[in-house]
Amino acid sequence: MDKENARNTTIFLVCMVALLVFYEIFVIGPREKQRQAQQHAVAAQQQAVAAAAPGAATYVNRAQALAGSPRVQIDTPALQGSVALKGGRLDDLFLKGYRQGLAKDSPPVELFRPEGAKQAYFAESTWVGPALTPGPLTQWTLASGTVLSPGHPIGLTWSNGAGLDFARTIAVDDHYMFTVSDQVTNHGTAPIKLAPYASVQRQGEPELSKTNIIHEGAVGSLGGQLRLIAFKPWKKQGDTTFTSTGGWLGITDKYWLAAIVPDQTAQVKAQFRVDTVNGVNVYEADDVGAIRTLAPGATTTSNTRIFAGAKKVSVLANYEKTLGVPHFDDAVDWGHFWFLTRPIFWLLETIHGYVGNFGIAILLLTVVLRGLMFPFANKSYESMSKMKKLAPEIDIIKKRNDKDPAKVQQETMALYQREKINPLMGCLPVLVQIPIFFSLYKVLYVSLEMRHAPFFGWVQDLSARDPTSFVNLFGLLPFSPASVPMIGGILDGPLHIGVYPILYAATMWLSTAMSSQSITDPTQKMVSQLMPVMLLYFFASTPAGLVVYWVASNLFTVGQQYIIMRRFKVDNPIDSLIAKLRGARTPSAAAG
Template sequence: MRDDSTRNTIIFVVCSLALLLLYQVFILEPAAQRRQAEAARKPAAASNTTAGPVAGTLPGVAAPAQVRVVTRQEAAAASPRVTIDTPALQGSISLKGARFDDLFLKQYRETVDPNSPPVELLRPEGARHAWFAEFGWTGANVPGLPNANTLWTVTQGSTLTPTAPLSLQYVSPAGLTFTRQIAIDARFMFTVTDTVANTGAAPVSLAPYASVQRQGAPAHVGHSQIVHEGAIGWLGDELRLIKYSKWAKDGGMELPSRGGWTGITDMYWLAALIPSQSENVRGAFRVTKAGETNIFEANYVGALRQIPVGKQVTETTRFFAGAKTVPVLKGYEKQFDVPNLNWAVDWGRLRLLTQPIFSFLEFIYRHVGNFGLAILGLTVVVRLLFFPLANKQYESMTKMKKLQPQMEELRARFKEDPAKQQQEIMALYQREKVNPIAGCLPLLLQIPVFFALYKVLSVTIEMRHAPFMGWIKDLSARDPTTIWNLFGLIPWNPASTPLIGQILDTTLHLGVLPLAYGFTMWLTTAMSPPVGDPMQQRIFKLMPLLFMFIMAPFAVGLLIYWTWSNVLTILQQYVIMRRLKVDNPVDQFIARFTGKSRAA
């Protein structure tokens, strides 16, 4: 029958979505955790690994000496340093190699606790998971070029600040004087101006280069399958993305570009090199092996410069090292004419939805000061956009609910003649002006919005540690409460208990919002017309319970959106059911609670 066919279609769509979410929660996430556990079981082998040469070592640049892995403090103390101190950044530059290798983000913390340590971005070579950037010159048969072991001299400044640039110098035995001026703004952009003066006896040919290197993929990689982490860049007028796993397997790529940018990204953080946008460069993503460690590198080499005796050349490179805050990235796009730098945020394949959704959330946030309230506002706008379709859907569903007694009578009367039964039911639909397939379209139209919002909550740093109200301190994380300790009334953390406690915390975690979501989904289901097949009825009754567990590990911002959307659906259905004089669960609940029946 056509109405049963429609129900089967809805069940297929819902079950397909459920299977995708189950695969994410119970297959992909545990697999990522197993990979992390396997990596953690190899500390001894990793601690004995010596740092290898610079990945994809550029011609004329000496590879660093082999060193053992030490603590971060020991690695930083191995070189004299110049302090970096800005409103956004704290760290230092190593005078050995003039590397940017020690950087913390003052305005971002590791956890929601305001007293937790600031986020670490760059880390010196020698420490585990080193991440640093370096700049220089390369040339064939040119002796004395500065490399990773070169000790630079400070000629101006003692601390790099937005108002106090820094000047370094190195004079090679071959008669080349290298001068580097480093400036920084109040946010995340360094400007590196390199000058080479030829005071030797013969002309030389040099090409500028810049490199950002990461020794080993970060430990958290693999926790999320929808966020890009690894190589990233705008090269050859195209966004280039290589995840760490593919990068390690395939070895990267090399390609020419006019301007653009290149670097290495985490979920929220970026280290990117930006050459002059009028310069032809050759960008590369490379990977080399050093024991058990993959050394990932993003670099570019500029055009060759001829430097006659008594002349000099200058090259300016910008280096972004910080948080992928969309307004800041867009500001740098405009200020320095950098193409699509905000695409460092992984907007995904639904970019046409994710970017407008984020822009709208940010617009509301500027007026209300709370991203949770912004999500509520977005939900209202989405529901208003779909209101005409949804209204027709709910009217049709309500009319079908009202027609249930007549439909059951037709099914019983023509039980032995399915064709006649279907004919009579369709005639009933036509007389009552009911469209049985009207309920599918609004649901299907909202699924892309749902996934786009999920993406926005997962990739935008504005949502990281963004509070809503009460116990909700981070819209990008799951609901921190759990039914297993009575929402905090019992002083027990399931995650700290082996086996049973950890299973409850990972696969059966139920907080306040997942329970609210499950209840509102049950109520919307109860307000829908029942299906004829008993098996389908049981499936529909189980759906709210199933989805409550599926949605529990998702970002709490997503649960706010979906629960509030369910509440608006309930209100809309209730008004329509009251207008059409159809019994509904809300009135039945009120009647049971008060002991009075409520007239329709």
């Protein structure tokens, strides 16, 4: 029964893979295109309604929104943009080190956008209380500084005309952390109650990733726990409140983060809020500090940090260490297999530090991982080679007991026990590699370090799929698969199969052919041979870096299998092919 169970398990797994591939190609793909078409249609309708209906959202372009306020420029090694004196907000920000596309003239990634433009996104800090405090329409005065840059803060001032004078100092470091110091002085005759407040606000849903492997939405470390709420459930469940001493909270994309970091010794009421304003969903992460009573003549200060930038692991980890921001590198979505994704990422980045190319680092990582799995794989391939060698004896058992399957199974298992063979050992390498596969997929997909990381030749972004396609003979034909009428979406989608996925299928077929030498059941053998074809479509849409890993891993497997099969003097496809080629050449030579 053990053999039958193993066969049934293999068939079940292959059928599941086939169903997943079918679902990806014929259900998810068309549904995703339909969803995108619906989004474009809804956006167009919203714009038309905004132009005609009172109370609906209306927008201006980015340049017009910027012109709505005097500004102070931001210029750092990592950032460029401006601070709006109207509201004193950080609402105009680009990331210098990252571009939207691979082209050299591609514009830098935009993070913040001023209110009034569509998809506004900004961060601010202020005071809240019964008195008149600075708000979005407050016109601050530039009191010191001309350009906000590292070592050169700017100072803003504003008076409410009722005895309260406010001063704001904004500083920035070489990376992505702003420090905002808000000071208020009470020149009145009565005490005033105030509480510090800071927020990150995003108006409208961003363009989300097409896969659910990455978290995008609310994120933070509050009350000692990591808090994650994706955009869809955030919208559905509404406001969520936490009480925390210190911590941080914000809004995250796949690669970018905007977060507020309060004083780590202060108790705050943190909240993830969502409101609908003029038909637009407004997402906000904010915190309110403890209420302070400000006596006449007294001054109080609140310090808040605002992170606005790229989720580069080393930068986040440095802030966690130097500023005491708890679990800050958890802004990167390490996933449920964090105990594997973190070490794999560390090892990959360490190797990259020596070789300077993430593609080569992936190849060397393959060697390291396969080296760690070598003992398990060796046992497995030895078991399969021994089973192949016993195939003639198993055939004799089957013929002798052709009408008694139970007897066949009993005698076969007795033979295995006598020869010290465990037929289930063949599954061990696959089972060991499954969590590694998912962990490496996660690392390649979510880590910023992989974004736009080149390999060689046509692969210039290891985090994206192989850009070549067999449809246009890998670029030799002068057309794009997407341009083909009627079926362009399929040719550029599920059927977009590049060089590396084809190399994967070829090496997987060879590895499977060598493994299937030990399989005697015809159905199980056929299913195992079809596996590379089914997986070809899956790997066609995965990050190129992952396919590079699997091609190298398959080659490693083939080499290991070949050595073991030669050692046990078992026939294998490589030697059979070489023998055929030699046989084909011999008559020609004789004829000559």
